[in-house]
Amino acid sequence: MDASELAIGLALSTAASVGGAWWCLQRLTQLHYLLDTPTSKIRSAAQGYTELFGILQALPETPVFAPLTGKPCVWWRFKIEAQERDGKRRNWRALESGSSEVWLELADATGKCLINPQGAEVRPLTREVWTGNQRHPRRDEQRNLLLGLLTGGRHYRYTEERLHAGEPLYAIGEFRTTGGGQQAFDPHSAQGALVREWKEDFAGLLQRFDRDASGQLDAAEWQQVRQAAGIAATRRQRQASLAPAQHQLLKPGEAQPFILSSRAEDDLVRRFRWQAAAGAVGCLAGALATAWLLNSHFG
Numbered sequence: 001m002d003a004s005e006l007a008i009g010l011a012l013s014t015a016a017s018v019g020g021a022w023w024c025l026q027r028l029t030q031l032h033y034l035l036d037t038p039t040s041k042i043r044s045a046a047q048g049y050t051e052l053f054g055i056l057q058a059l060p061e062t063p064v065f066a067p068l069t070g071k072p073c074v075w076w077r078f079k080i081e082a083q084e085r086d087g088k089r090r091n092w093r094a095l096e097s098g099s100s101e102v103w104l105e106l107a108d109a110t111g112k113c114l115i116n117p118q119g120a121e122v123r124p125l126t127r128e129v130w131t132g133n134q135r136h137p138r139r140d141e142q143r144n145l146l147l148g149l150l151t152g153g154r155h156y157r158y159t160e161e162r163l164h165a166g167e168p169l170y171a172i173g174e175f176r177t178t179g180g181g182q183q184a185f186d187p188h189s190a191q192g193a194l195v196r197e198w199k200e201d202f203a204g205l206l207q208r209f210d211r212d213a214s215g216q217l218d219a220a221e222w223q224q225v226r227q228a229a230g231i232a233a234t235r236r237q238r239q240a241s242l243a244p245a246q247h248q249l250l251k252p253g254e255a256q257p258f259i260l261s262s263r264a265e266d267d268l269v270r271r272f273r274w275q276a277a278a279g280a281v282g283c284l285a286g287a288l289a290t291a292w293l294l295n296s297h298f299g
Contacts, residue, residue: 006293013289020282027276030257034269037172042247043110049256050175052249053265054108058165062102068137068160069128075100075117075163077124080135083155092157095135104260106169111247115171117260119251125262126162131155163262170261170268174252177245190233195225 037051045052056074058064066076077099081092099122104115130137137158163169198205209221209228217225251258261268 009293010290013286013293015286017283017286017290020279020284020286022279024276024279024283027272027279030259031269031272031276033257034172034259034265034272039265040175041110042106042108042113045175045247047175047177049173049252050249051170051172051265052106052108052113052175053168053170054106054113056163056165056167056169057105057107057112059103059105064100064102066160066162067098068158071162073126073162073164074104075102075122075124077122077161079159081157081159082135083157095156104163104169106171106249113171113175113247113249115173115249115260116251120173120258120260122161122163123259123261123263123268124161124163125167126164127159128161129157129159131157163260167262168264170263170265171249171259173249173258174256176248176250178248187230187234190237191226191230194229194233194236198225198229 033049034051037049039051039053040046042052042054058072058074064073064075065071066073066078068078068080078097079094080096081094084091084093099117101118104117106113106115132138133155135156137156205225206215206217209217209225211221212218259268263271
């Protein structure tokens with residue numbers, strides 16, 4: 001083995017080792033959060049990182065239809081690929097892909113929670129794959145992938161995944177509640193925020209508080225501004241607390257997993273364990289291959 005062959009072999013074996021280690025650690029971290037976060041009821045869930053389980057519901061004001069099949073759903077993800085020849089080999093090259101950004105609604109026996117799916121690892125139960133001879137499939141020509149490969153002449157592959165109303169959903173992410181007197185109120189911070197908001201319209205601020213028409217606010221007038229802002233901020237808080245509580249699940253700000261899955265937690269845990277084990281095997285195989293290459297060349 002010459003130097004170039006050794007370099008290529010070492011690059012591949014090192015990539016396999018590092019990639020396997022990264023994949024294993026990622027799945028083990030997700031397992032830690034899944035196993036250590038208890039499932040909460042929506043009404044009594046604590047603010048912060050939370051695990052929920054319930055039933056998906058359709059939002060009547062925002063009907064959703066999957067882009068390739070036109071089927072009604074509450075969330076979709078699609079991919080369109082083209083078949084390319086490389087000698088005797090055939091490969092699929094991605095042309096288009098996308099996913100729904102419409103919010104979801106999860107319900108359990110105690111209440112409802114809106115979910116923003118952006119940034120989530122979504123694992124739907126429904127996944128359709130078929131082939132065709134046009135870049136964008138006609139909805140009346142869906143075909144099984146195996147049948148398409150057997151009949152030939154089908155140069156595009158379509159993949160569509162969907163979540164549907166009435167399906168169970170496991171969700172883990174950042175839980176927040178607004179309204180219903182749930183949010184904490186810091187009078188000093190709220191007052192300061194309102195003063196900064198008013199200062200963006202300084203002409204209006206002068207019109208309201210410049211009593212001597214000097215074109216600027218003196219210390220006494222600034223004191224009046226702060227007092228008025230404190231009263232207005234308290235009034236805003238009181239009005240917000242009268243609004244019905246609205247629960248939301250969002251992507252966590254920290255490096256915590258955000259997962260939405262049609263499969264139950266036990267199934268996810270089992271899959272993540274197998275994937276972590278596969279990553280560990282890949283890491284070990286890469287390390288052994290690296291050691292063998294070095295030993296065979298320098299030993």
